[in-house]
Amino acid sequence: MKNFGEREASGFAGPEHTENVAPEARDGVWVLLDEWNAGEPAPDFDATVLARIRAEDRPEFQNGWMDGLVAWFRGMDAMRGFGLAGALATVVFAAMMLREPAVAPEVPLSQAASQELSAQQVELALEDLRMLDELYSTPAPEENHNKKI
Amino acid sequence: MAVEADSQLMLRVKEGDEPSFALLLHRFRVPVYQFLNRMVESPAVAEELAQEVFLRVYRARATYEPSAKFTTWLYRISTHLALNYLRDSRKERDHLRLDETPEDGRPVQVASAGITIEERLVANDRVARIRRAVGELPEKQRVAVLLHKYQEMDYRQIAELLDTSESAVKSLLFRAYESLRVKLADLATGHATKVAG
Numbered sequence: 001m002k003n004f005g006e007r008e009a010s011g012f013a014g015p016e017h018t019e020n021v022a023p024e025a026r027d028g029v030w031v032l033l034d035e036w037n038a039g040e041p042a043p044d045f046d047a048t049v050l051a052r053i054r055a056e057d058r059p060e061f062q063n064g065w066m067d068g069l070v071a072w073f074r075g076m077d078a079m080r081g082f083g084l085a086g087a088l089a090t091v092v093f094a095a096m097m098l099r100e101p102a103v104a105p106e107v108p109l110s111q112a113a114s115q116e117l118s119a120q121q122v123e124l125a126l127e128d129l130r131m132l133d134e135l136y137s138t139p140a141p142e143e144n145h146n147k148k149i
Numbered sequence: 150m151a152v153e154a155d156s157q158l159m160l161r162v163k164e165g166d167e168p169s170f171a172l173l174l175h176r177f178r179v180p181v182y183q184f185l186n187r188m189v190e191s192p193a194v195a196e197e198l199a200q201e202v203f204l205r206v207y208r209a210r211a212t213y214e215p216s217a218k219f220t221t222w223l224y225r226i227s228t229h230l231a232l233n234y235l236r237d238s239r240k241e242r243d244h245l246r247l248d249e250t251p252e253d254g255r256p257v258q259v260a261s262a263g264i265t266i267e268e269r270l271v272a273n274d275r276v277a278r279i280r281r282a283v284g285e286l287p288e289k290q291r292v293a294v295l296l297h298k299y300q301e302m303d304y305r306q307i308a309e310l311l312d313t314s315e316s317a318v319k320s321l322l323f324r325a326y327e328s329l330r331v332k333l334a335d336l337a338t339g340h341a342t343k344v345a346g
Contacts, residue, residue: 026322026326028330028337029326029329029330029333029337030298031337032275032279032329032333032336032337033279033283033294033298033299033329035272035275035276035279036187036276036279036280036283037276038182038183038184038186038187038195038299039182039183039186039192040179040182040183041178041179041182041195041196041199042196045178045182045196045199045200046171046174046175046178048200049174049200049203049204050171050174052200052204053170053204053207056204056207056208
């Protein structure tokens with residue numbers, strides 16, 4: 001169902017008509033609308049908005065240190081970036097050169113263990129000599145040797 | 150001149166001057182909040198939306214161009230947020246209207262002070278009827294009336310804000326004021342009687 005205002009508007013001819021009629025309606029209605037006080041925001045409204053803005057202004061620190069580092073590098077100009085990268089490379093290279101090689105420390109053998117080890121070595125050496133003697137004392141068959149070649 | 154000063158302040162915000170933003174915030178916090186409160190009829194929602202308006206203004210500072218009045222831009226953001234809220238919460242609000250529950254449980258705000266309880270109740274009822282009448286206007290008519298009456302915008306500025314012509318705004322306002330005049334006719338008579346008495 002249309003209200004009165006809309007019915008009036010349906011027969012509305014143009015802006016001239018509006019300007020002739022609207023002020024009367026407007027003035028009467030405005031007096032009533034003055035009674036509607038819409039209040040004010042909370043006293044800490046400004047502080048809340050500014051705090052939210054400050055929180056938004058530092059997203060790189062909220063996303064983690066790596067993002068922050070990347071953002072910091074991005075903000076840097078090219079020459080300073082190259083200089084810093086060179087300095088970092090030098091520090092890393094120096095650290096690698098100064099680092100001692102990772103060699104396992106020598107563990108001193110006990111006296112009993114060293115005696116046992118030398119006895120084993122003597123036995124092994126004697127056994128090798130015996131094998132060599134057997135090898136040279138046995139004559140190799142000529143035919144077989146030729147076939148192999 | 151004040152409007153030009155607002156644009157100048159916003160240009161300073163664009164250059165990174167935070168105190169200028171704080172000044173704009175302080176200058177427009179009440180009118181933006183009141184506009185939103187009249188649009189959505191909920192102080193809590195109006196406060197949340199008003200915060201969002203200023204956050205959006207700040208976020209958009211880098212792209213700000215003073216091609217239009219600062220207030221046109223500010224109230225365009227406010228209108229957009231309010232209409233989005235109204236569309237998103239339509240079902241919920243219809244339910245509340247059926248239950249006749251006052252918004253947020255807060256009492257209706259009455260402009261006058263220093264009156265008896267009975268007069269206050271009558272005044273509350275009058276304001277509730279005015280609010281209802283404005284709330285029942287079609288969206289564009291409501292926006293046009295609120296901007297015209299309370300934010301003191303002219304036809305051209307409202308037209309720019311609503312992306313329409315000045316003649317369309319005149320037509321909107323004509324229909325809106327006529328509709329309100331008819332709906333609130335008895336209140337106007339009461340007011341006239343009260344004033345005459």
